[in-house]
Amino acid sequence: MPIEPMPVELLEYASDLFAPEDAALKALTRAAQEAGMPAGWEITPDVGRLFQVLCRAVGARKVVEFGTLAGHSALWFARALPEEGKVYSIEINPEYAAVARRELAKAGVGEKVEVRVGAGRDMLPALEREVRESRTPFDAIFLDADKAHYPEFLAWSVRVLRPGGLLLADNVLRSGSWGGQTLLDPTATDPRIPAIREFNRLLATHPQFTATLVPIRAGVAVGIFHGSSALV
Ligand SMILES: C[S@@+](CC[C@H](N)C(=O)[O-])C[C@H]1O[C@@H](n2cnc3c(N)ncnc32)[C@H](O)[C@@H]1O
Numbered sequence: 001m002p003i004e005p006m007p008v009e010l011l012e013y014a015s016d017l018f019a020p021e022d023a024a025l026k027a028l029t030r031a032a033q034e035a036g037m038p039a040g041w042e043i044t045p046d047v048g049r050l051f052q053v054l055c056r057a058v059g060a061r062k063v064v065e066f067g068t069l070a071g072h073s074a075l076w077f078a079r080a081l082p083e084e085g086k087v088y089s090i091e092i093n094p095e096y097a098a099v100a101r102r103e104l105a106k107a108g109v110g111e112k113v114e115v116r117v118g119a120g121r122d123m124l125p126a127l128e129r130e131v132r133e134s135r136t137p138f139d140a141i142f143l144d145a146d147k148a149h150y151p152e153f154l155a156w157s158v159r160v161l162r163p164g165g166l167l168l169a170d171n172v173l174r175s176g177s178w179g180g181q182t183l184l185d186p187t188a189t190d191p192r193i194p195a196i197r198e199f200n201r202l203l204a205t206h207p208q209f210t211a212t213l214v215p216i217r218a219g220v221a222v223g224i225f226h227g228s229s230a231l232v
Pocket residue numbers: 041042043066067068069070071072073074090091092093096118119120121144145146
């Protein structure tokens with residue numbers, strides 16, 4: 001029997017109950033609008049709450065995310081970490097990074113979130129070096145930028161995640177505004193689509209991950225790493 005899509009009012013009921021947006025999250029959305037950031041690119045509260053549950057489940061203390069925008073996902077992560085926890089948030093646009101730093105400080109997590117400016121892939125060697133030198137791998141990695149290169153981020157993640165750590169990635173089921181092209185269209189010309197198909201295939205079959213795709217919003221990949229970090 002086909003499964004009916006979940007009615008929107010039930011999804012809203014669940015999100016309002018478990019992931020109500022507080023003043024700080026609303027302030028981030030306002031700041032994003034005022035700064036002219038694209039609307040609706042931030043993770044939604046239901047996804048933020050899912051990430052918090054997962055971070056708490058694995059006892060996350062050190063998280064890196066690619067794609068800061070105004071800082072919504074950074075704030076959800078920061079609030080799930082213990083006092084000494086740290087979120088490294090990588091953003092290519094210096095103006096967005098400045099807005100995020102300012103707003104995250106106002107939200108009370110300025111000390112917990114370090115926003116770094118640069119292209120995600122360019123930052124990988126430095127992040128890897130820091131993991132090696134500190135002998136502290138990441139507990140969670142969240143991919144939400146440079147979607148045409150998700151497979152490369154997956155390859156990198158096995159070198160810097162601790163055993164039991166999380167790999168999370170957004171937009172793995174639906175392409176939304178990507179020229180109306182869908183994930184399953186074999187003729188899709190947007191380079192992000194074949195890259196995400198390849199990422200999903202690699203993650204599904206990866207011997208060092210137990211993973212699934214959660215069909216929430218644009219689709220979120222959740223993988224638990226059970227290899228051993230090559231670095232520490
Ligand atoms: C989907 S938004 C991130 C949303 C954010 N994670 C949140 O939930 O609020 C993607 C962000 O990645 C940034 N970006 C795009 N390409 C990038 C790259 N190669 N490296 C780092 N950031 C990039 C964009 O400027 C944008 O702010």
